Amino acid sequence: MKFTCEKALLVSALSVASRTVAQKSTIPCLEGVLLRAGVALQLTGYNLETGITVHVGAQIQEAGSCVMPARLFFDIVRKLPDEMVSITVDHKQQVSIRAGAAFFQITAMDSEDYPELPDVNGKSGVTMPQSALKAMISGTIFSVSENQARPIQTGCLMEVSRTELHLVGLDGFRLALQRYHGDFVLPDDKEEIKAIIPGRVMTELTHIMEDTDEMATFHLDNTHMMAVIGNTTVVTSLLAGEYINYK
Numbered sequence: 299m300k301f302t303c304e305k306a307l308l309v310s311a312l313s314v315a316s317r318t319v320a321q322k323s324t325i326p327c328l329e330g331v332l333l334r335a336g337v338a339l340q341l342t343g344y345n346l347e348t349g350i351t352v353h354v355g356a357q358i359q360e361a362g363s364c365v366m367p368a369r370l371f372f373d374i375v376r377k378l379p380d381e382m383v384s385i386t387v388d389h390k391q392q393v394s395i396r397a398g399a400a401f402f403q404i405t406a407m408d409s410e411d412y413p414e415l416p417d418v419n420g421k422s423g424v425t426m427p428q429s430a431l432k433a434m435i436s437g438t439i440f441s442v443s444e445n446q447a448r449p450i451q452t453g454c455l456m457e458v459s460r461t462e463l464h465l466v467g468l469d470g471f472r473l474a475l476q477r478y479h480g481d482f483v484l485p486d487d488k489e490e491i492k493a494i495i496p497g498r499v500m501t502e503l504t505h506i507m508e509d510t511d512e513m514a515t516f517h518l519d520n521t522h523m524m525a526v527i528g529n530t531t532v533v534t535s536l537l538a539g540e541y542i543n544y545k
Contacts, residue, residue, distance in 0.1 A: 299333070299335050299360055299361065299362025299363065299364060299385075299386070299387040300335075300358075300359040300360035300362075300384075300385070300386045300387070301335045301339055301356045301357060301358045301359060301360075301384075301385055302356060302357040302359070302382050302383065302384045302385075303339060303354060303355070303356035303357070303382070303383050303385075304355075304382060304383070305375065305378055305379070305380055305381060305382070305383050305397060306380070307354050307355060307356075308354065308375055308383055309372075309375055309376050311339075311341045311352040311354045312331065312341060312371070312372045312375060312376075313372070314350060314352050314505075314506060314530060315331050315341040315342055315343040315350050315351070315352045316331060316343050316368050316369075316372055317343060317350055317502055317505070318343040318344060318345050318348045318349055318350045318502075319331060319343040319344075319345065319368040320344075320345040320346070323345070323346075325346075325411065325413070326407065326411075327365045327407045327408075327409070327411045327412045328344060328345060328346065328412075328413070329367070329368060330365040330366050330367050330368050330371075330406075330407055331343055331365065331366050331368045331371060331372075332344070332363065332364075332365050332409055332412050333363060333364055333365070333366055333409075334362075334363040334409070335356070335358045335360070335361050335362055335363065336358065336361050337358075338353050338354065338355065338356065338358070339353070339354040339355075339356035339358065340352070340353055340354070341354065342412075342415070343368070344412075344413065344415060346413065347496075347534065347535050348496070348498075348499055348502075348532070348533070348534040348535070349415040349416075349532070349533045349534075350502075350506075350530065350531070350532050350533075351415070351530070351531045351533075352529060352530050352531075353529040353530075354529070360386075362387060363409040364387045364391055364393070364406035364407065364408070364409050365406055365407040365408070365409050365411075365412055366393070366404075366406050366407075367404065367406075367407075370404060371404070374395060374402050374404070375395070378395070378397040378398075378400050379397050379398035379399070379400055381397045381398045382397065383395065383396070383397045384396045384397070387406055391405055391406040391407065391408060392405060392406075393405065393406050415533050416521075416522045416533055416535075418517050418518075418519055418522045418523065418524035418533060419519055423482065423483040423515060423516070423517060424456075424458055424463060424482050424483075424515065424516040424517075424518070425480075425482075425513050425514070425515045425516075426463070426478060426480055426513065426514060427510070427511045427512070427513060427514070428507040428508055428509070428510055428511075428512050428513070428514045428527065429507075429508075429509045429510055429511060430478060431478075431503075431507060431514050432503075432504050432507045432508075432509065433476075434463075434465050434476040434478060435454070435465065435500050435501075435503060435504050436504060437465075437474060437476045438454055438465045438466065438467035438474040438475070438476050439454065439467055439497060439500055439501060439504070440467070440474065441467035441468055441469055441472050441473060441474035442454055442467040442468075442469065442497035442500075443468070443469035443470065443497075444469075444497075445469070448470070449537060449539070450494060450537060450539045450540070450541055450542070451468060451469055451470065451542070452496065452497050452498075452537070453494035453495055453496050453497055453536075453537040453541075454466065454467050454494070454495050454496075454497055454500045455467075455492065455493075455494055455541045455544070456492070456493045456494075456495055456516075456518075457490060457491075457492050458482050458484065458490065458491045458492075458493075458518075459482070459484075459489060459490045460481070460482055460484055460489065461479060461480070461481065461482070462477060462478065462479055462480075463477070463478045463480065463482065464476070464477055466541070466544050467497070468542060468544060473544055475544070491518055492541070493518050493523055493536050494536055494537040494538075494539070494541055495523055495534065495536060495537070496534060496535075496536075496537060499523075499532070499534045502532065503525060503527070503532065506527050506530050506532070507527055508528075512528060514526070514527045515527075518536075520536075521535060521536055521538075522534065522535055522536060523536055
């Protein structure tokens with residue numbers, strides 16, 4: 299694998315993808331960031347519950363993939379000179395990193411052991427401006443519980459009908475409800491879809507989204523949610539169980 303990329307783009311992508319890298323795992327490669335160089339460069343962090351993939355504009359000289367040690371790789375890249383970064387990975391997973399006069403060599407891990415992220419095949423599509431969704435999350439997330447003894451309350455309820463979206467957060471003492479009116483695509487046999495999204499994931503989404511009118515799109519199935527925000531894709535497991543009848 300061999301590619302060249304602007305340092306600023308690589309640092310930005312690493313900072314986002316690293317948010318879901320496992321701190322400690324029985325699967326060593328989950329403590330790293332998966333790099334895939336093909337048509338474009340993809341960086342992925344995954345902890346078996348939530349995964350973030352970021353697409354980066356890069357010049358791909360040779361396709362391939364590997365798993366970089368997350369903290370070491372990020373520390374090296376952010377300290378490089380503000381020039382184009384060239385990265386080469388040989389068949390022994392030896393990595394050469396160059397930028398200007400700087401040169402580093404580290405060892406990567408084989409990507410074959412990296413688990414695949416869930417494939418979300420939900421037919422429901424929720425598309426709305428990032429600024430509006432970010433404001434809705436900020437207006438509900440403070441009411442989401444952090445008490446793991448009641449796991450359902452650690453999530454944010456998303457209710458989607460064909461004309462309205464509700465976000466709900468509650469912790470047993472307070473309740474926050476946000477509404478948004480729009481046109482949403484649901485399967486023909488359903489008039490409403492409900493999903494309980496982990497609160498920590500909603501917080502991560504606010505860090506990724508910007509205060510712009512660019513669109514964010516959610517896809518939901520029975521067990522997972524996939525959010526597409528610009529060049530970033532977030533996939534997470536949904537919380538299972540019945541949410542409190544807040545109405």
